Amino acid sequence: MIQGSLFPVKIVREQAFSGTASLRLTGYALNGECYAIKTVEDNPLLPITEWFCYHLCSAVQIPTPGWVVAERPNKTLAFGSRVDQDTELLGRISTNPVFVRTVLNSLASSISRILSLDYFLPNIDRHINNILVRQLPDNHMIALAFDWSHAQNLPNFLNWPWESPNNSFHTVEYLKIQKKWDNQAAFQVNNAVASIPSSFIREWLTSAPIEWIPNQDLAWIDLVVQSWDQARAARVNQVP
DSSP, X not given: OBSSSSSOEEEEEEEEOOSSTTOOEEEEETTSOEEEEEOTTTOTTHHHHHHHHHHHHHHTTOOOOOEEEEEOTTSOEEEEEEOOTTEEEGGGSOSOHHHHHHHHHHTHHHHHHHHHHHHHTTBOOOSGGGOEEEEOTTSXXXXXXXXXXXXXXXXXXXXXXXXXXXXXXXHHHHHHHTTOOOHHHHHHHHHHHHTOOHHHHHHHHHTSOGGGSXXXXXXXXXXXXXXXXXXXXXXXXXXX
């Protein structure tokens, strides 16, 4: 869900980030939280794409970090995904690759749900360093989706089905080889996504900062809505 209410979260200090190829900045906010910052300077469509995909996850109950509209020190608005201290990238939870694979296998059902959404969009860059894991007090773990820097979706939802090989394809294939791919969970997410009406898409996009909309032209939203109806009709019951 969106963390915060009517106003953007104010970022008081930014710092360069070099941990991944798709994240350039993190920022510390007045509310005491740290956020991964995605800006139009990174890619003109990146903030609105992240906004859209986090809304999709919320609609189909795929866990994500908290997310906000972030007001940067230069007064521009960016997308902010909260950096939580109780989460870690799946590929970095241990230096033991056997343990990493064990966790991946144990989270296969929830990761299958994430990858089903990735296939629908499509997003070609879901791998073990692009899945977050949260450790709960009872030693249970959950997988969280984040980062749609490589989603090829807005405004036309093109390049479907995804071209292989790609990172998302390899993750799916690993789960299938291990006999951990959860086809039922994947179909459940696919059908849930395909059932989201275009009115929801319009509401999500019109609630985003206008500066994230290309040329601040609301006709672009009409194009996304039209493309969404075409995509969901073509992609229902289609999983990797």
